[in-house]
Amino acid sequence: MRVIGYLRVSTITQEHGLDAQRASITAEAKRRGWQVEWIEDAGKSGKDIDRPGITAALAMLKAREADALVVAKLDRLSRSLADFARLLESAAKQGWSVVALDLGIDTTTPTGKLVANVMAAVAQWERETIGLRTKEALAAAKAKGVHVGRPQGQDPAVVRRIRRWRKAGMTYRTIADRLNADAVVLPGGGAKWHPNSVRTICARMARI
Missing domain, CATH: 1.10.10 (Arc Repressor Mutant, subunit A)
Known part of the structure; x- marks a missing residue:
């Protein structure tokens, strides 16, 4: 199976962190017979997925140039549960898999899919809660006479x-x-x- 080994550190001084992530993915790839292509985002925050490396990885996966996206730790991919759930949605629709070694998330297996689905359900609840709060805030603003512009x-x-x-x-x-x-x-x-x-x-x- 062709996989993208995705690596990320928040600052360029954390190069040892890239080495540790690479070692974890390499060991799993050797055990499972994966062919790995490496993509990294050095010095990039995990607050969202607007990063050059992950954007390139997603484009490759969409083009079926790889079968799975693999990270050593989930927070290397994203610290946002909502962002992760969206990645899972894209993966399911486009036919590729997601593997996060630290949490046992592996959508190539039934158990891994179960874990991923639970996380996606929590993210959906989070989105609906945010939507409700937004509506309530707008209603409160209008009640106070605040103009909501168009x-x-x-x-x-x-x-x-x-x-x-x-x-x-x-x-x-x-x-x-x-x-x-x-x-x-x-x-x-x-x-x-x-x-x-x-x-x-x-x-x-x-x-x-």
């Missing part, structure tokens, strides 16, 4: 994020969930992003 166009930075995520293989729903989690305001001032909202912006980008 911007005429979307922030260019948000458009760039959407374009980058689509190129990485994220679905419209996954992008919408992420924008909601980040409390990004809709162009029309709505309370929540939906897949069709993202699709509309992508259609506009295609016409530019």
